[in-house]
Each structure stands twice: as structure tokens, then as C-alpha cells.
Amino acid sequence: MVTSDQILLVPLLPFLAFVTNILAGRWLKDRAAWLSIAASSLACVIALPVCWAVFQGAYFAHQGTWLMLDAVPLRFGYLMDPLSATLLFMVTVVGTLIQTYAAGYMHGDPRYSRFFAYVSLFMFAMITLVISDNYLLFFMSWEIMGLCSYLLIGFYFEKDSAANASLKAFLTTRIGDVGFLLGFLTLFAAIGTLNFSEMNGLLTEAHKTHAALNTGLLAVAALFIFCGTIGKSAQFPLHVWLPDAMEGPTPVSALIHAATMVAAGVFLVARSFTLFMAVPNILPVVTAIGTITAFMAAFIALTQNDIKRVLAYSTISQLGYMVTALGLSGLGAGTFHLITHAFFKALLFLGAGSVIHGAHVQDIREMGGLFRKMPHTAVTFIIASLALAGIPPLSGFWSKDEILLAAFGSGNFLVFGVLLLTAFMTAFYMFRLIFLTFFGTARNAGVHAHESPALMTVPLWCLAVGSILIGIPGSPLMHHWFQRFMAQTVHYPEYEPSALVMACSIVVAVLGITLAGVIYLEKKHWAVTVAKNFPSFYRLSFNKFYFDEFYSAYIVKPFNALSRILFGFDETVIDGTVNNTGRATMFLSGVKQWIDTYIVDGAVNFMGTLVYFLNSVTKRIQTGFIQNYLLIVFLSVLAFLAFELKLT
Amino acid sequence: MIVLPLSHILIFSLLLFAIGIYGALVRRNIIGILISIELMLNAANINLIAFSKYTSLSPETGQIFALFVIAIAATAAAVGLAIVLALYRIRKTVQANEVNLLKW
Amino acid sequence: MPILEIAVKFGTYAVMAGILIFALGVVTLRNLFHCALCLAAALIGTAVIYVVLQAEYLAAIQILLYAGAVVTLIIFAIMLTEHLAETTIRQNNSQSPLAITGLLGLVALLTVLILRTPWPVTQTALKAKVSVMGLGKALMGTYAFPFEVISIILIAALIGTVVIAKKDDPEERL
Numbered sequence: 001m002v003t004s005d006q007i008l009l010v011p012l013l014p015f016l017a018f019v020t021n022i023l024a025g026r027w028l029k030d031r032a033a034w035l036s037i038a039a040s041s042l043a044c045v046i047a048l049p050v051c052w053a054v055f056q057g058a059y060f061a062h063q064g065t066w067l068m069l070d071a072v073p074l075r076f077g078y079l080m081d082p083l084s085a086t087l088l089f090m091v092t093v094v095g096t097l098i099q100t101y102a103a104g105y106m107h108g109d110p111r112y113s114r115f116f117a118y119v120s121l122f123m124f125a126m127i128t129l130v131i132s133d134n135y136l137l138f139f140m141s142w143e144i145m146g147l148c149s150y151l152l153i154g155f156y157f158e159k160d161s162a163a164n165a166s167l168k169a170f171l172t173t174r175i176g177d178v179g180f181l182l183g184f185l186t187l188f189a190a191i192g193t194l195n196f197s198e199m200n201g202l203l204t205e206a207h208k209t210h211a212a213l214n215t216g217l218l219a220v221a222a223l224f225i226f227c228g229t230i231g232k233s234a235q236f237p238l239h240v241w242l243p244d245a246m247e248g249p250t251p252v253s254a255l256i257h258a259a260t261m262v263a264a265g266v267f268l269v270a271r272s273f274t275l276f277m278a279v280p281n282i283l284p285v286v287t288a289i290g291t292i293t294a295f296m297a298a299f300i301a302l303t304q305n306d307i308k309r310v311l312a313y314s315t316i317s318q319l320g321y322m323v324t325a326l327g328l329s330g331l332g333a334g335t336f337h338l339i340t341h342a343f344f345k346a347l348l349f350l351g352a353g354s355v356i357h358g359a360h361v362q363d364i365r366e367m368g369g370l371f372r373k374m375p376h377t378a379v380t381f382i383i384a385s386l387a388l389a390g391i392p393p394l395s396g397f398w399s400k401d402e403i404l405l406a407a408f409g410s411g412n413f414l415v416f417g418v419l420l421l422t423a424f425m426t427a428f429y430m431f432r433l434i435f436l437t438f439f440g441t442a443r444n445a446g447v448h449a450h451e452s453p454a455l456m457t458v459p460l461w462c463l464a465v466g467s468i469l470i471g472i473p474g475s476p477l478m479h480h481w482f483q484r485f486m487a488q489t490v491h492y493p494e495y496e497p498s499a500l501v502m503a504c505s506i507v508v509a510v511l512g513i514t515l516a517g518v519i520y521l522e523k524k525h526w527a528v529t530v531a532k533n534f535p536s537f538y539r540l541s542f543n544k545f546y547f548d549e550f551y552s553a554y555i556v557k558p559f560n561a562l563s564r565i566l567f568g569f570d571e572t573v574i575d576g577t578v579n580n581t582g583r584a585t586m587f588l589s590g591v592k593q594w595i596d597t598y599i600v601d602g603a604v605n606f607m608g609t610l611v612y613f614l615n616s617v618t619k620r621i622q623t624g625f626i627q628n629y630l631l632i633v634f635l636s637v638l639a640f641l642a643f644e645l646k647l648t
Numbered sequence: 649m650i651v652l653p654l655s656h657i658l659i660f661s662l663l664l665f666a667i668g669i670y671g672a673l674v675r676r677n678i679i680g681i682l683i684s685i686e687l688m689l690n691a692a693n694i695n696l697i698a699f700s701k702y703t704s705l706s707p708e709t710g711q712i713f714a715l716f717v718i719a720i721a722a723t724a725a726a727v728g729l730a731i732v733l734a735l736y737r738i739r740k741t742v743q744a745n746e747v748n749l750l751k752w
Numbered sequence: 753m754p755i756l757e758i759a760v761k762f763g764t765y766a767v768m769a770g771i772l773i774f775a776l777g778v779v780t781l782r783n784l785f786h787c788a789l790c791l792a793a794a795l796i797g798t799a800v801i802y803v804v805l806q807a808e809y810l811a812a813i814q815i816l817l818y819a820g821a822v823v824t825l826i827i828f829a830i831m832l833t834e835h836l837a838e839t840t841i842r843q844n845n846s847q848s849p850l851a852i853t854g855l856l857g858l859v860a861l862l863t864v865l866i867l868r869t870p871w872p873v874t875q876t877a878l879k880a881k882v883s884v885m886g887l888g889k890a891l892m893g894t895y896a897f898p899f900e901v902i903s904i905i906l907i908a909a910l911i912g913t914v915v916i917a918k919k920d921d922p923e924e925r926l
Contacts, residue, residue, distance in 0.1 A: 624751025627681070627744055631673050631847055635854050642861060651761045654873055657805075658866045660768045664775055666855045671779030673851040679784060679829055683791050686822060687775055690798055693814075701805045702873045707880045708890035711810050712898075715891075718817050719902050723909040725822050729829040730917040736833040737920075 005062065007078055007131060010047045010092070013039040014123035021120060025113025032113035033103035036120045040099050043127065044092035054085035055485070061133060061197060079133035079196060082485050083270055083335065087130045087263075090339050093466070094259045094346050095123050097459040101350050102251035104455030105357060115155060119255065122148035126260050130267070135184040135194040138268070142180070142232070145261050146173050152256060153248040165244035172241040176231015180268075183224030187275070190217040196271055200490070203274045219279040225272055226286060233265025233319045236293045240547050242316055246308040250353030253308060258315050258345035263338050266322045273331050273490050287327030291418050294320030296545060298425040302432075303531075303541040306362050307352045310433050314388065315345055317422060321403055324415065330406035331492045332483035336474040337399035343470050344387040344396055347463035351381035354456055355437065359449040364436045371438040373449040376457040378438045380464040385434055387467045389427035389509045392502075395471025401505055402474065402483070409495030420508055427512025435520040657698040664691035678735070678742045682728045689721040764804050771797035788826050795819040809884050 017039035021032045028035065050060070063077030080088075099119060106115055122145060129141035154166030188194055191202055229235065234242040245257050256262070269276065269286065276282055294317045301313035318341050325334035354377040356362055359370060371378045387396035400423065407416040451457070474482035476497065483494060519526050531538040540546075621632075668691060671684025693714045700710020736742050774797065777790035795818045802811035891899055 619752040622750070622752045624748030625745060626747075627673055627847060631851060631854070634669060634673065634858075635850075638854055638858050638861070642857070645861065645865060651757050652764055652804075654871050655866050657801075659863055660772075662859060662862050662866070663772055666859050667772070667775040667779055669858075670848075670851055670855055674848045675779065677784055679826065679833065680779075680787060683778055683787055683826060686791060686818070686826075687778060687794065690795065690818070694798060694801060697802055697805050697807050697810065700877075701807070702877055703871060704877050705874075706890075707877065707882045708887055708894075711807050711882060711887060712890055712895050714807075714810055715813060716898060716902055718813060719906065722817055722822050722825075723905055725825055726913045727909050727916070729825055730913040732829055733832060733917045742833050 006046050007050055007060070007080060010043045010088070011124045011127040011131070013043045013046075014120040014127065018117050018120035018124060021113050021117030025117060028113050030107075030112065032116045033099070033106075036116040037096065037099045037103060039120060040092065040096040040123055043123070044096050047088050047092050047127075050080060051085040051089045054080050054082060057488075063133065075134070075195070076137050077133045078131040080131065082488055083267075084130050086335060086339060086482075086486075087267060088127065090342050091123075091126050091130060091260055094342055094463070095126070095255060097462050098251055098255045098259070098346060098350065101254075101353075101456050101459040102249070104453050105251055105353055106249060111155070115152075115249070118148055118151045118155075119251075122152070122256065122261075126264070129264055133196055135187070135196075138271070139177075139180065139184065142228070142264065142268075143177065145256075145264065146170060146177065146232075149173070149245070149256055149261055152252040153245045155248055155252065159247065161244075162247040165241075165247040169241040169245050172238050173231040176228045176238055176265075179224045179227025179231070180229075183221050183227065186217060186221035186224060190214050190221055199272075200274045203278045207278060215279055218275065219282055222272065222275050222279050222282045223285065225268065225275070226282065226289075229265035229268050229323065230289065231265070232268075233262050233323065234293075234316050235265075235289050235320065235323060236296060237547070239293060239297065239316050240551060243309050243312045243544070246306070246312050250308070250349055250356060253312070254346045254349035254353070257312070258349050259342040262315065262319055263322075263342060266319065266326065266334060266338050269323065269326045270331060270335055273326070273492070276326075277329065277490070277492070283327050283329065285327075287324050287412070287415060290320045290323030290325075290327050291415050292320070293317070294324060294422045295418050296320075298422045298429065299541050300544050301429045302425060303538060305365055307355065307364050307367075307433065307437065308349070308362060310364075310429060311345070311348055311352055314348075314426065314430065317426060318345065318388070321400070321419065321422075324419065325403040325406055328403075328406040328410050328412065328415070329492050330403065331490055332474070332486040332494075333399070333402035333406050335486055336402055336471075336482055340387070340395040340399040340467070340471050343463055344384040344394075344467040347380060347384040347460060347467055348388070350456070350460055350463065351377050351384065354452040354460065355381075355449075357452055357456070364433060366443055367437045368440045369438070369442045370449050374438075374451045376451060376460060380457075380460040381438070382434060383464045384467055385430040387471075388430055389513060390423060390505050391509055391513075392506065393471070393475070394468055396467075397505070397509075398471040398475040401502055404501050404505055405495050405498060408498060408501050410493070420504055423505060424508045424512045427509045428516045431513045431516035432520050435517060439521060654698060654702045658695065661691045661694040661698070664688075664694065676743050676745060678732050678744050678747075679729070681744065682725060682732070685728075686721060686725060689717060689724075693717050760804070764801070767797050767800050767804075771801070784830050785827070788823060788830060791826070792819050792823045795823065806881065809882075809887055 014036070017036045020035060021028065025032055054060070058080075060080035061077065063075040065073040066076045067074050099116070102115070102119065106112055109115065125141045125144035125148060129138055129145065132138045132141060150166045150170040153169050154163050156162045157166075184194060187199070191199060193199060193202070231238045242257060242262070246253055248256075276286070297313045297316035297320060301310050301317065304310045304313060318337070322334045322337050322341070325337060355367070355370065355374065358374050358377070359367060361367060383394070387394040390397045390400045392398075404416060404419055404423075407413075407419055472478055473485075474480060480497075486492075487494070543549075665688055668684045668686075668688030671687065672681050675681050675684060696710045696714045696717070700707050700713075704710055732742060735747065739747060741747070771794050774790045774794040778787050778794065781787050781790065796815060799811040799814040799819070802808070802814060
């Protein structure tokens with residue numbers, strides 16, 4: 001059969017591309033892109049047979065000992081089960097297509113090779129994350145992806161807004177990452193292993209035998225692990241970084257912030273699904289957060305004017321859908337939506353990039369009537385929007401339908417209702433975007449648009465084909481093969497397909513599109529009237545629910561104040577100590593100088609003075625007068641004589 | 649036929665010697681000093697003769713000694729006076745307190 | 753005979769007193785010439801004492817050398833170096849109090865010493881008589897070495913005196 005060790009080459013090739021591009025980038029120039037694309041496509045080619053084998057039912061896992069901790073081996077390895085095979089397939093295919101597009105989009109940029117180096121590093125990290133078999137390796141790749149996100153969002157670092165946005169993204173996801181770290185450490189404390197397979201085995205065994213688990217500790221672990229998802233997948237309340245992350249180049253937005261990195265959070269919950277199922281109260285929390293996110297983001301997207309912002313909020317909303325699905329124990333539904341969303345959202349972002357590249361504007365109020373000038377872009381964009389809105393038989397319909405089915409089937413009618421409303425809003429804002437951008441008359445006469453080169457339009461068409469076809473494996477046309485495939489690893493409740501649900505979703509989507517068409521093609525004054533009559537709603541939507549202002553006032557400012565206080569402490573106490581030590585030393589040296597001058601030199605001088613004084617006294621003996629000497633001799637002799645004679 | 653006790657002669661010579669020392673210490677004139685020195689040597693001679701007469705086993709010893717002392721005294725006086733003459737030629741003075749160039 | 757003894761004793765004491773008085777004159781007179789004369793008198797008196805002590809030869813030598821040669825020498829020097837008119841300067845310097853004190857001490861000390869010491873006065877010594885011949889034999893015999901040394905000294909003194917007292921003209925080649 002096919003061996004699976006070549007899986008190790010799949011992350012390795014992009015890593016080599018990264019190293020080469022970093023070191024030899026200046027020499028490679030334009031060829032750097034081809035190196036990255038070649039590495040990525042080669043990785044795809046190597047990965048596909050293994051994925052295909054897993055799709056057939058195989059299962060691969062391999063572990064190697066990295067190091068020994070006191071006779072306990074620390075093992076790292078890869079795991080190819082249905083979940084990882086699916087994602088690996090998606091990541092390699094979409095990644096390669098986006099890199100091809102980027103070769104054309106980034107043409108002429110002075111840091112061309114560095115871009116592709118970063119992208120290759122990101123591919124390496126994402127692939128490692130997908131195939132890793134324990135939380136520690138997962139976390140390491142998670143962190144590397146965070147780093148790449150920082151580097152790529154801030155790629156145009158000369159712009160203040162880009163530098164700030166990259167820092168915001170990094171710090172916000174960091175908060176989630178701390179939770180994730182605490183989570184899996186708690187998990188380790190609870191069950192003693194970080195390996196996914198071992199964890200799954202332990203938890204299912206305990207469930208079967210009804211053994212006692214430390215559910216309190218496990219619940220805490222699950223909650224903290226979910227914090228990582230909140231951060232990385234831009235859920236409420238840590239979603240604020242994703243709209244600002246649009247400062248990066250559009251291929252970056254497509255790759256990282258639509259298709260792959262933000263999906264990593266969802267993938268984390270999917271991987272930990274047995275854990276989430278084993279603890280009682282965490283899944284409702286997951287569902288709640290997902291639903292709130294989905295609704296809130298769609299609401300904000302209704303009034304945004306920047307083409308990439310609309311897509312960013314759309315991404316947040318769809319991620320909310322996926323998280324909700326997982327919260328409703330729909331592992332298959334959530335993963336399915338992840339895959340389909342990757343394709344059509346990447347396509348949407350690349351299309352937006354193509355529009356920006358061709359028309360050189362980002363604000364949709366300045367566009368209009370671009371259909372004729374950019375036909376390929378427009379058609380693929382419309383296909384992707386239809387998929388996102390959920391029009392059958394495109395992929396988005398099947399995956400969204402699965403989620404709605406999970407909500408309806410498990411009895412969560414509130415969630416079902418909210419998701420349905422969100423679907424309506426999704427269809428509305430996407431087609432508002434399309435009608436304002438591609439149809440109607442050109443509002444800004446200075447915009448001279450042209451179609452993008454083939455290097456950019458071919459990937460668009462590939463992704464369009466993917467958007468149409470990728471939903472088939474999970475649809476009734478293939479008898480829900482995908483859901484059954486996912487159920488091989490973890491058993492989760494399945495629901496009967498309901499015609500009612502399907503009908504609701506189709507009706508809602510068509511309504512949304514029609515309303516958008518009516519307002520934005522014909523009666524634009526309706527939008528203005530609504531905005532005037534519901535000013536608070538409009539303002540909430542337009543100002544993104546004031547999240548940024550809230551965080552800035554209540555979180556950022558106190559931290560800055562604290563840091564200023566600590567800086568003051570550092571300056572006065574610590575630097576003060578150092579400075580005062582210096583001053584004390586100077587003072588001591590002054591004292592010593594005084595001692596040296598007055599006491600030491602004084603002693604020396606005193607000796608000299610003493611000698612001089614004694615000299616001035618005793619020199620008078622030498623009078624030069626012989627009779628004095630004679631007298632002295634005589635008196636001395638007399639004295640000796642007296643002395644001697646007295647003694648005798 | 650010796651009639652005086654030895655101690656009397658000794659005391660006499662002692663007094664002579666003392667007078668000689670007084671002169672040597674006190675006289676301003678250098679020649680005066682030299683004269684006083686002659687007195688001292690004389691006193692010593694008397695002592696020698698007295699001792700040789702009263703106590704000595706060989707009486708010639710004292711007298712020979714005294715002879716030599718006389719010779720030496722004469723020599724000393726001669727050389728000393730020569731020096732005084734030379735000094736007088738240069739410094740034009742024979743006062744002892746005016747020849748004190750070797751003072752501090 | 754006791755009267756002779758008494759006379760000799762008295763005479764000796766008188767001569768001694770005279771010598772002392774002349775000695776005092778030596779050290780205190782202002783006129784240096786008078787000092788020299790007093791010195792001569794004192795030296796002659798000493799010769800008399802020598803005779804009393806039965807050292808006749810030495811008395812002769814004393815008068816010959818001392819009172820004759822040395823005093824003459826001294827008078828020559830006085831003549832050559834001083835104006836006899838200068839007789840008004842004080843002859844004592846400032847040391848006299850100290851010197852007198854020291855001397856009184858010395859005299860007192862040694863007097864006590866002399867009176868206390870048991871001098872080994874022997875009759876043989878008292879009875880011994882010294883002849884000139886005996887002195888000559890001793891000089892050439894036992895004391896030949898000092899005799900020779902004395903002659904060297906005398907030559908040295910002679911030459912030295914001449915050299916020192918010579919006039920310092922521009923040297924004529926000898």
C-alpha cells in the first residue's frame with residue numbers, strides 16, 4: 001500500500017523554500033515566487049495520494065522520540081486521520097492557487113522575495129499544524145502562524161496603519177494563545193498526555209466504562225483551549241483584529257485570514273472534539289459565542305464601504321457559523337463548512353484584490369459598472385457570492401444547510417432563528433457589494449479599470465470550479481459521504497435531512513439577493529431612508545459596535561497607565577539607585593581625596609617640616625667657633641668622668 | 649729626701665691644668681690659646697715626674713716620657729704658630745671668634 | 753734636719769703658689785706680651801719643682817727648651833701678628849661662666865679622687881736616683897723607637913712649619 005512517511009516532505013518543502021528565499025532572495029528576485037509555488041505544488045502532489053488513501057479509509061500515524069525527559073520520552077509525530085487528511089487537501093490546493101495569484105499581484109514590489117519567504121514559512125506552519133499529533137507541536141505551529149500573520153499583515157510596514165494593525169493582530173491573538181497554553185497544560189495535568197489519539201482513546205474508554213474523570217479540571221481545560229479559538233478565529237470578543245488585518249496585501253488576506261489560519265481555531269475545536277463532548281457545559285458556551293459572532297459580524301457588514309472590510313466581517317460571520325456548528329456537536333457540518341468556506345472566501349478575496357489591482361480604489365462608493373471592464377473577475381466573484389449566500393447547487397448551500405439542520409434538529413430554535421436571519425443578512429450585504437461594484441454606472445469617472453493578467457485570473461477560475469464542486473461530497477448527491485467519513489473518528493449525533501430547513505435557507509437567501517438588487521440598482525434612497533429612521537442601528541453597525549473604542553478606553557488605556565507607572569518606578573527607584581550609587585561613589589572619592597590631600601600628604605609634609613625644624617634647632621651647634629667645640633669636649637669628658645666615678 | 653706628699657703635687661698640677669683649660673676655652677687671641685695649651689702640657693709633665701718619683705719601679709720611664717712631651721709640645725707650638733701666621737696673613741686677624749667660616 | 757725639711761717644704765709650696773699666680777696671669781692679662789712673660793716665669797718655676805723632685809736633667813731641659821725656645825717662638829709670633837698698642841679689647845669671650853663652672857666641677861671631682869686613691873708610694877721609688885747616664889741608656893735602649901719617631905716628628909714639624917708660614921708670592925721655580 002502506499003506508505004505515509006512522505007508526509008514528512010509536505011511541510012519540509014515549503015520550509016526549504018522559506019530558507020532559500022530568506023537567504024538568497026535578493027539574488028533570486030522574481031524567481032522567488034516560482035520557488036515557493038513549486039515547493040507548494042510539489043507538496044500538494046505528494047500529499048494528495050496519502051489524502052486519497054485516507055479518504056478510502058486508511059489511517060496513518062507515526063511517532064518519533066524527540067528527547068527523553070527523565071526516562072519519559074517526548075514524542076512528536078504525525079497523524080493522518082479523516083480530519084487532517086481533509087484539511088491537508090484543502091490547505092495545499094488553496095495555498096498553491098493563492099501563491100500563483102500572488103506572483104502576479106505582488107509583481108513589482110521591492111520586497112517580493114521576502115513576501116514569498118513568509119508565505120512559504122506560513123505554509124510550513126499550517127501543514128505542520130494540520131498533521132501534528134499532539135498539542136505541543138500543534139501549539140508550536142500555531143505560534144509560528146501567528147508570527148507569519150504579524151509579518152505579512154505588517155508587510156507594508158512603512159504605513160503606520162499597517163504596522164499598528166499587525167501589532168493589534170498579534171497581541172489580540174496572543175491573549176487567546178495564553179488561554180490555549182493554559183488549556184492544554186491543564187489537560188496534561190488532568191489526563192497525563194498531550195497526544196490526540198491517546199486522549200481520544202482515554203476519553204472514549206472512560207465514557208464507555210463510565211469511569212470517573214476529573215470533569216471539573218477537564219472543563220477548565222476545554223474552556224481555556226476554546227480561548228485559543230476565540231483569539232485565532234476572530235470570535236467575539238477578540239474579533240477586533242481581523243478587519244484591521246486587511247491592511248496586508250490581498251493574497252495574505254485570502255490565504256491567512258480567509259482560508260487557512262482563521263480556520264485553525266475551528267480545526268482546534270474539531271481536534272479536541274472528544275474533550276468537548278466529554279465535559280458537560282462547555283459546548284453551550286461555544287455555541288453562544290459562535291452565534292453572537294455570526295450575527296454581530298453580519299450586522300456590521302451591512303454598512304461597510306471598503307470592499308475588503310465587508311469580506312473581513314463576512315469571514316468573521318462565517319467563522320461564527322462554523323463554531324456554532326461545532327458547539328451543536330456537528331463535527332461533520334462544521335468541518336464541511338470550513339472546507340467550502342475556504343474555497344469561496346479565498347476566491348472572494350482574490351477577486352477583490354483583482355478589482356483593487358485593476359481599479360486602484362478600495363471604496364465601493366467609488367466603483368460601479370466594472371462588469372464590462374473586468375469580466376473574469378466579476379463572474380468568478382458572483383459565483384463565489386452565490387456560494388456564500390447559499391444558493392444550491394453550489395457548495396455553500398450544502399454546508400450551510402448542514403449547520404442549520406444541526407441547529408433545528410437539536411432543538412435549538414433560538415440559534416436556528418438567529419442563524420437564518422444572519423443568512424438573510426449575508427446574502428444582502430454580499431449582493432449589495434456586487435451591485436455597487438460591478439453594476440450600475442461608474443460613480444468615479446477617474447477610475448480606469450482593466451482586467452487582471454492571466455496569472456491572476458486562472459487561479460480565480462480554479463477556485464470558482466472548486467467553489468461549485470467541493471460541496472458535492474457532503475451533499476445528498478453523494479449520500480452525505482463526508483459526514484460519515486468524519487464520523488469514523490468521533491461519533492456525533494446525525495440528523496435526518498429536513499426539507500423544511502432547506503426551503504427556509506433557500507427562501508432567505510433569495511430574499512436577501514432580491515432586496516439588495518432592488519435597493520442598490522434602482523431605489524438607492526430606501527437605504528438612505530432606513531439609515532435616517534433607525535439612526536442608532538445605523539451607527540452601531542457602521543461603527544462596528546464601538547468595540548475598538550471600548551477596548552481602547554477600558555483596556556488599552558489602563559495598561560498604558562500601568563506601564564507609565566512602572567516606567568516611572570524604573571526611572572526613579574532603579575535608575576535612581578544606580579545614579580545615587582554613582583553619586584555616593586563620587587562623594588566617597590571626594591572624601592578620599594580630602595584625606596589624601598590633608599592627612600596623607602599632611603603627614604608627609606609634617607615629617608619634612610619636623611626635620612627642618614629639628615635641623616634649624618640643632619644646626620646652631622656648628623658655630624664654626626673652635627672654642628665652643630673645645631668646651632663641649634671638655635664638658636663631655638667631665639660628664640663621663642663624673643658618671644664613671646659616681647658609679648664606682 | 650722627699651718631703652711633700654704625692655697628693656699635694658697632684659693637686660697642684662691639677663690646678664695648673666685647670667687654669668690651662670680655662671685659658672684655652674676663654675682666651676680670644678689664638679696665641680693666647682696656644683700659650684694655655686703649653687700650660688696644660690706642663691701640668692701633665694709635672695704629673696708624670698711626680699709619679700715616676702713616688703711610685704714607679706723604673707724611674708727613668710717618667711722622665712723619658714716627660715722629655716718626649718716637651719719635644720712634642722715644642723713641635724705643636726711651632727706648627728700652631730705657623731698656622732697663626734698664615735691665618736694672620738690672610739684674614740688679618742688673630743681673634744678666634746672671627747675665624748668661623750665653617751659655621752652653618 | 754727638720755729645719756731643712758721645713759724650709760724645703762715651705763719653699764716648694766711658695767714656688768707652687770708662684771707658678772699658679774703666674775699661670776693666672778697667663779690666662780687673664782690683656783697684653784699678650786705680658787702673658788708670654790708670665791708663661792716664661794711659670795715654666796721656670798716648673799723647672800724648680802723638677803729639681804725638688806730630683807729630676808735635674810729634666811729641669812735643665814725644661815729651661816732650655818720651654819722657657820728658652822718655645823717662649824721665644826711665642827714672642828716672635830706675637831710680634832709678627834699684633835700691634836702691641838691694642839690692649840684695650842676684652843680678653844675673655846662669652847664662654848667664661850660656663851667654663852669656670854665646669855672647671856670647678858672638674859677640680860672638685862679630681863681632688864676628691866686624688867685624696868681618696870691609695871697611691872702605691874714605694875720606698876724603692878723614693879730612694880731611686882736617676883742619673884743622666886741612666887737616662888741616656890734608657891733613651892738608646894728601651895726607648896729607642898720613640899726616640900726615632902720623635903726625630904721624624906721634629907723633621908715633619910720643621911718642614912711643615914716652613915711650608916705653612918711661607919709667603920705666598922707667585923712661585924719662583926726652585
